[in-house]
Amino acid sequence: MTGKSKRLGIMGGTFDPIHYGHLVTAEGARYTFGLDQVLFLPSGRPPHKRDAQVSDAEHRYMMTVLATLTNPYFEVSRLEIDRGGISYTIDTLRALREQLGPETELFFITGADAIFDIASWKDSDECLALAHFVAATRPGFSLEDLPESTRQWVARHQERFHMLQVPAMAISSTEIRQRVREGCSIRYLVPEPVEHYIRRQRLYNQALPPSRSGAAN
């Protein structure tokens, strides 16, 4: 991952589980910003989800690998998982910058919801010094509604802060976990191998046993 003016997308997330909203966003960023690669980084323990029950990192890693296998531009990194503890974006960006050197341009990709508290991120100004930020549209989160302090923060960083329109996918991992718990279908919300993995590993307190095909409902 070295070389002159390489453009690397960084898609961080809990990915519990990874779904088409994540994939469409990463692909949109790749295409729009001419990225050579998008690196998916399943988090260790996310700072904003400290109290929430998060699935084992190995399950989240496996599902991310399964979901990205068929896209030659997508890769999965164990950086945050292997580092353990709470995953702060700044630590990841510093590690990647050190590993890749100054020639690689970093593009940190997030959904619009993540921007709402970006000003309170650990060392948020340094994050922007290390990487461009790409904020993708996400149904239910309008950047028009940003609080004033965040607006000012975005305005200060506008040269490194990019908006990205992606096809609207009103999907969240929270909703998918709930659907699985209640025995509802998640087909076409996650890639098929991810659905099979969820069924086989019996993630998310499934209400129903898997069907004979391994992909119930």
Ligand code: ATP
């Ligand atoms: P949860 O409901 O558990 O918070 P999530 O669906 O928000 O899960 P995360 O792993 O928290 O998924 O999100 C990782 C990144 O992907 C975040 O930057 C988030 O904003 C973005 N993202 C998630 N879902 C979508 C979506 N449907 N459209 C656009 N961006 C999304």
Ligand code: MG
């Ligand atoms: Mg989320």
